[in-house]
Every structure is written in structure tokens, then in C-alpha cells.
Amino acid sequence: MIKVDVQCKSFGETPVLGKVSLTIEKGETVAILGPSGIGKSTLLRIIAGIDDDYHGTVVRPDNMAIVFQEPTLLPWRSVIQNLTLLHPDLSKSNATEMLERVGIADKSGLFPGQLSLGQQRRLALARAFAGAPDFLVMDEPFVSLDAGTATAMLELTETLIADCKPATLFVTHSQAEATRLATRIHTLSGSPATLDLITQKGT
Template sequence: MTTAVEVKELRRVFGERAVLDGLDLTVRRGEFVALLGASGSGKTTLLRILGGLDGADAGEVLVPRARTIVFQEPRLVPSKRVLANVTVALPRTETGRGRRALAEVGLAGHARSWPATLSGGEAQRVALARALVREPELLLLDEPFAALDALTRLRMQDLVGELCRAHRPAVLLVTHDVDEAVRLADRVCVLRAGRLVTDEPVTAARPRDLGDPACLALRRRLLTDLGVQPTGTAVNSTATGAI
């Protein structure tokens, strides 16, 4: 596979603090990478730089031109119906693509709904459809499930996994949830002190059972690298493993 993201010696400084300090990262096309780190470790700063919303102070960042971001909040336009939110800033002739994207996320019947009538999970699915309708080569996910209840979160994880395998963009998911990372990603990275201290492949077969010994062993390593003492195991469907 060819490279979609190439980051070398990336540095971003706020005041006297280097949030990113010589960070290197490569993401291949079609690869799903999850990025873990404590609050304030620079995860969202990296995502914003890759998305073109922030700049680097030093280093090299190569990303595809076609890239989209899904944030923790759906960020829908209240005055536009669902279909118009999906196709916002696209030519009017693209409504067919918008309807197909809504069907992919299970919202074919909501094209004329208003954002205020949607549940949190439905609104986030609209945001996902809006991102995918643009056929990005790089999809950036900034804790997109954090505001959802546990069961909706699991359903959204499954949906995102299915859609990413179908569309094959390079994906970078920023999350605090170790189990979410293990469940979805091809690789899991841990960001600490401005650099990646862990870059582990997830070798367990899909669909993944978090009680599988390989998943449990990876989970323990990731928690240790995050500075958290592992306690217990994630063996049920509502375990979050969040830090």
C-alpha cells in the first residue's frame, strides 16, 4: 500500500511548552490507526495539523488533498435539513450521492428531517455521512463517540469500522478509550511527551473479541504505556477501558 500520511520531526509549541516535539508518523492508504494519549498530550493538535486547521512550527507534514474531519460534536447546521447538511458546499447535482451516503449510515428516511429532531447517535451518523460523501483519502476522527451512551457508542464503532473497510480511506482516530482503539484499529499508537512511545499492530482477527488473549495482552501494554495500572479485563460488550 502507498503512504497517505507522512509526518517527520513534527514540532508544535504553545508558549514555552512543546506539545509535539519531533513526532514521526506514517499512515498507509486504507489503514486504520488509533491514537491514544492523556488529556493535553497533543492528540487533537496533531489531528488539527493533519486536517489543515493548525500549522506546524517545524517538521514535515505530507497529507492527501482530499481529507475530512468528524468531531466529537456533529456540528450540523440547524437551519438546514439532514440531506442539505450532508451535501453542504457540494454542487446541487450531488443530492444523489448525499442520499446514498445517508442510506449507508442507516438514515435513508431522514433526508428531510431537521437536526433538532435527531438523537445524538443519528446526528453523529449524519456527520459521518457528510465526511464520507466527499470520498476522502484521509478521514480524521476526533473522539467522535465520546458524547454517546455505551450501547450507541458500540453501534457507531461497528458502523465506522464497516464503512471504513468499504471506502478504504486512511483513518486516524483520536480517542481516550483503549478498548475502542483495540476494537477498531489496524495499529494503535500512544502519544506521550510530544512523541509516539508506542506503535503496535492489532493482530486479532475481526470481528474482535476484547476477551481474546491477544486483545487483553495488547490492552495491558497500552494501559501501561499510558501510565495506568491495568485492573481487570474487558470481557463484556459495555466495557470502555477509557482513561
């Protein structure tokens, strides 16, 4: 369903990524694990189609959702508007139901600045799943949260993925998150960075 064949990616004269081959099927959750600065976000932007300045090819479905490290909400739009702007076909009751699922239905009329970071992330998750994506991409979606909130977000994400069953790619520096969520874990290491398979969960 998703087929990644990167030959190399450089910033100026500096190669950041070497050869990276990866396929992800519907229902799989693939984690890419690696330390800060190794090239995870660079690879994610290529796979998501945000960066096309690289050598190689990526095949991906059209119905894709991305959850960034920052919640990337529109500050001057209410919670429910942040959800429906991207999904104009979503009925009010379906939008409200989605907010209920992520636990922020009571914040519907507030603005993003009036939410905690955890609540903003919940809204970003609701927005990602509202379109029932075939391909979900997440870049360190649980960083900078306290341990309890991070665990709650992880459990919520797990439930949403189990219901929607997209092909999922998520990038993290946390072994614990990768082990918890992923059906397959790759590490990104070296300079320029390449992928290794470290774990495949039996199904």
C-alpha cells in the same frame, strides 16, 4: 501516503508536542491513544492542516475528510442539505443512499437540532464518507454516547472504512475503541508529548 514529521509545537512558551514521526498508508487505520489534555487534538489539527503554526512538515492527500468530536453541522440546514452542501456533485439519490447507509434516511428533511447526538454523529459520518476520502481523520468521534450507541457507531464506521478503504487516523482516549478499529496503535505521552508504537495487527 501521509507523512508526518513534527519537530515541535508550542502554545506560547509551553511546548505541547515534541518530535512526532508517523506515516499512514491507504487502507491502514491508525489510532493515537492518550489521556485527556496530552495533545491529541493539537496533533490532529496539525496533521489535518487546520493548524500550520508548528515546526515540521506534513504531507497529506487533498481529498480528506474530518470528523470532529462535535458533529459541526449547520443548524439552519436540513439533514440532506448538510450532506449535499459539502458535496454539490452528489445526486439526490446518492445522498439519500448515504443517509440510508448510516440509518437516518427517514430524518432527511429534519434539522440537526431535531436529531439526537447519535443521529447527528451519523450525519457527520455520512458527510465524511460521501466524498470517498483518501484520508479520513477522526477526533474522538464516539465520546458522550451511551454504550449501545457508541458500539453501533463503531460498527458503522468499521463498515464504511472497509468499503472506502481510506488511510484513517483516529484519536481516542479509549483503549477498547483503538483495539477494535485500528490496524496500528500509537500512544501519545510525556511532556512535551511524543509517540510510541504499542500494537501492530498482523494482516
